[in-house]
Amino acid sequence: MKKVIAPVKGTREFYPEQMALRNFIYEKVRSASEAFGYQEWDAPFIESIELYAAKSGEELVKKQSFTFQDRGGDLVTLRPELTPSLARMVAARQGELTFPLRWWSFGPFWRYEQPQKGRTREFFQWNVDMLGVNSPEADAELIAVGVTFLRSVGLSPKQALVYVNNRRLMDSEFDALGIAPEKRLDVSTLVDRRAKMEPASWEAYALELGITSSQLEGLKALLGNYDLWKKNDELIRLFAALEALGVREYVTFDPNIMRGLLYYTGTVFEAFETSGSLRRAVFGGGRYDNLLADVGGQSLSGVGFAMGDVVIGIILQELGLAPAFEPSPAQVLVTVFDEKLWLESYKLGAKLRNAGLNVMVFPEPVKLPKQFKFADKMKMKVVVTIGPEEAEKGMAAVKNLSNGEQVIVRCEAVADIIQNIL
RNA sequence: GAGCCUGUAGCUCAACGGCAGAGCGCCACACUGUGGAUGUGGAUGUUGUGGGUUCGAAACCCAUCAGGCUCCCCA
Structure with a gap:
């Protein structure tokens, strides 16, 4: 080989073998979605940067987007997520769409970050959303769609689990501990980081944030209380619905699941492979309110989740669940x-x-x-x-x-x- | 954006300042009308790239590119 132009950092090259895995995931994603009656849709791959400025986190917009000027001088960006496009498209036809709306999508996304195991700059993402219903039973259905996928690719409850929590429950628990509402965000990130830090430095970090030592003790007790959900009507209903949907064995309550995105308001959940060789979520999502208001729509509640193809692809290969590659379509x-x-x-x-x-x-x-x-x-x-x-x-x-x-x-x-x- | 680690044959790796190697794969033949197995033989490299140190560099130093692991963020 002579001089080779390398592929752009973090992009993906799909040789037939990798393409087969991508299509395998796509097929399983499609059947899980369609089993629950979700409709396939898609949005532009390129969007105006303003679309994300409204609701996505600042980190995502300023540091992680592939943004450039088009020939007309407009700032455009390769989409880093789908939800803002969903909000706009639904708002634009809010009067004519049939609700409750159940949509799913599988397509490419781009985020400008350091590529590492499970994270690339170009990836495919499965998005599933239900709009127009606000109930724990609807939340349960979304989790069931995700679990249906996990099951269909051969992952057992021993190999993959969905961890569930509820933002409102945590907020009221924080209130009970006397943590001021304006500290909630800080405390959320604190909770998020707990697994990644040494206990001592985590506690030091907590005190740095202005948490009192008695609040810290309360917080530690809270995060270790795996029966906490029994105090919460929404979670009780959620788990009852999960039982009825036949996916209860895949789901467990975990007060440590917070999720960074600001727009989650109720149920939040994340799926992980249990061996923990990859400490990244297989999929994650939750309930969000009023996403549409920012793009000119009427207030509408929704619940949804997203799954990247990279982490699940690695897991399927590591566990030997990826189907045997058949080189030739001709037999x-x-x-x-x-x-x-x-x-x-x-x-x-x-x-x-x-x-x-x-x-x-x-x-x-x-x-x-x-x-x-x-x-x-x-x-x-x-x-x-x-x-x-x-x-x-x-x-x-x-x-x-x-x-x-x-x-x-x-x-x-x-x-x-x-x-x-x- | 920050810190650390790694780049040697198509792949996995060895050589760790003194002739660049092994296994697998590949090619040929045994087998000129039939794959997998076996045997025999063969090819393969500007040691990621560009500089520097040295009598001598794959090895040491600098830069750069790529990959990995953390942090950050998140699918």
Whole structure:
């Protein structure tokens, strides 16, 4: 190789093998979404930067967006998330859309951050949202959609769990501890960081934020109380609904789940792979209120979550849950014996395709062993050969590569023979 | 944006100042009408890139690019 232009940092190159995994995820995402009646939709990949200025965090807009000037001088950005586009599109047709609205989407997003395990600058994200219903039962349905996906890719409750909390519950607990409402944000980040810090430095950090030592003790007790949900009507209803939906075994209450995004107002949840080799959420979401008001719509409550393809892709590969890669979409190879019989093979290939089979014809008359090796490497199931002896009688040799058996049959019968093998 | 670690054959890695190697993969042949297995032989590198130190650099130093792990943020 000579001088190579490297791909842009953090972007993804999908060779057929990776493409197969991406499509596998896409298929599972689609069936989980559609099983609950969600409609597929999408938004522009490029948006005006102002769209995000309204509601996304400052970090996301100023530091993590791919922003540039278009030829007309306007500032545009590659979308870093979908929710603002959702809010705008729903607000624009609020009067004509049918509510409750259930939408899902799977597409590319970009965030300008340091690539590392589980995080790239370009990624695919599954978004699922329900708008127009404000109830714990609706929250439970969204979690069930996520769990349906986890289950469909073969993740057991031992391997992946959804951790749930409730912002309102935590706010009232913070109030009870005498933590002022304006400190809630600080305390949220404090809770978020607990898992990542040494206990001593975490406590020091807490006191730095102006938490009193008695509040700190209360906070520690709160974060260790895994029965706290039993005090909260919303969470009681949520878990009852999860039970009814058949996904309860995948969900557990955890007071340590806060989530950074400011717009969450009620239920919040995050899914993790339990071995913890990757300390990143598989998906995360929650209930949000009034997202539409900022883009000119009427107040409307919603619940949704998002899943990136990178973390789940790594997990599926590490746990051996990614499907075996099938190099060739064609399971049948027709060899080319020599120059004279070349077009006979082409004819047979065409005939087999008409019969509904995916068929590759070797593109040149090279030695047969080479063609068979090719078929083997491409994991094809059947090789069909027309040599001089077969051609004379209008026949073809059909070899089953899994057991090595070969039969010689009339060309007209080849398709049926192959159907039996596959 | 900050700190630390790593870049050697297609892949995984060794050599750690003194001739750049192994395993797997690849190619050829045994097998000129048939894949996987086995055997025999073969090819492969400006040691990420650019400078510097040295008699001598894959190794040491600087820069740069890429990747990884933290912090930050988050899907």
